[in-house]
Amino acid sequence: xxxxxxxxxxxxxxxxxxxxxxxxxxxxxxxxxxxxxxxxxxxxxxxxxxxxxxxxxxxxxxxxxxxxxxxxxxxxxxxxxxxxxxxxxxxxxxxxxxxxxxxxxxxxxxxxxxxxxxxxxxxxxxxxxxxxxxxxxxxxxxxxxxxxxxxxxxxxxxxxxxxxxxxxxxxxxxxxxxxxxxxxxxxxxxxxxx
Numbered sequence: 446x447x448x449x450x451x452x453x454x455x456x457x458x459x460x461x462x463x464x465x466x467x468x469x470x471x472x473x474x475x476x477x478x479x480x481x482x483x484x485x486x487x488x489x490x491x492x493x494x495x496x497x498x499x500x501x502x503x504x505x506x507x508x509x510x511x512x513x514x515x516x517x518x519x520x521x522x523x524x525x526x527x528x529x530x531x532x533x534x535x536x537x538x539x540x541x542x543x544x545x546x547x548x549x550x551x552x553x554x555x556x557x558x559x560x561x562x563x564x565x566x567x568x569x570x571x572x573x574x575x576x577x578x579x580x581x582x583x584x585x586x587x588x589x590x591x592x593x594x595x596x597x598x599x600x601x602x603x604x605x606x607x608x609x610x611x612x613x614x615x616x617x618x619x620x621x622x623x624x625x626x627x628x629x630x631x632x633x634x635x636x637x638x639x
Contacts, residue, residue: 482590482591482596485589485590485591486589486590486596486637489588489590489597489600490634490637490638492528492581492586492600493528493600493602493615493634494615494638495579495580495581496526496528496576496602497602497604497613497615498579499575499576499579499581500524500526500575500602500603500604500613501604501613502579503524503557503575503579504524508558508575509524509551509556509557509572509575509604510555510556511523511524511552511555512555512606513611514606521552521606521607521608521612522552522554522555522605523551523552523555523603523604523606523607523612524549524552524555524557524572524603524604524605525549525550525551525602525603525604525605526547526548526549526583526586526602526603527539527542527547527548527550527599527600527601527624528546528547528587528588528599528600528601528602529542529546529548529587529588529598529599530546530587530592530599530620531546531587532544532545532546533620534592534598534599534619534620535599536599536601536618536620536621536623536624537621537622537623537624538623538624539624541566541567545568546586546587547584547586547587549569549572549573549576549583550565550566550567550569551569551572552605553565557569557571557572558571558575592619595633595637596617596633597617597618597619597632597633597634598617599617599618599619599620599624600616600617600634601614601615601616601624602615615634615635615638616632616635617632617634617635618632
């Protein structure tokens with residue numbers, strides 16, 4: 446008579462396989478999260494570059510007209526777009542965003558599409574229209590990256606004139622940090638763009 450031989454895995458073999466799978470998962474999750482964050486930052490940077498290109502094109506073709514003057518503080522004139530993670534992540538001095546995650550603005554006296562802009566802290570629909578015509582939907586813009594030490598909570602893209610002449614700048618920071626004329630040094634997005 447033949448004995449019934451049952452073939453299968455022992456408990457020890459199953460535990461070893463489960464342990465190997467657990468180690469592989471533990472190793473892969475941080476790598477996956479790191480790659481996901483790189484992709485989010487790339488989206489943020491591409492959005493900023495697209496906005497800068499649209500503002501530069503509008504400036505070049507005369508759609509945006511900026512006087513070549515500075516005020517008594519040495520501050521210039523220009524048009525800008527501020528993109529935030531959420532409506533609470535605004536830079537210092539930008540409490541006027543309301544519930545928006547993107548704000549289009551221009552200094553008083555800037556002409557956009559033939560219309561003179563009002564106060565700097567009012568949303569400028571004409572800047573939003575310039576971006577829309579360039580294929581950029583401002584209402585969908587927001588910061589995608591997680592905002593840790595090498596990231597950002599907001600990005601500002603601006604073009605205009607200051608005491609050094611014409612300028613175009615994209616810079617970043619964290620919630621409550623200074624922006625604009627108060628911003629010094631190279632910011633994280635500037636480091637990553639190069």
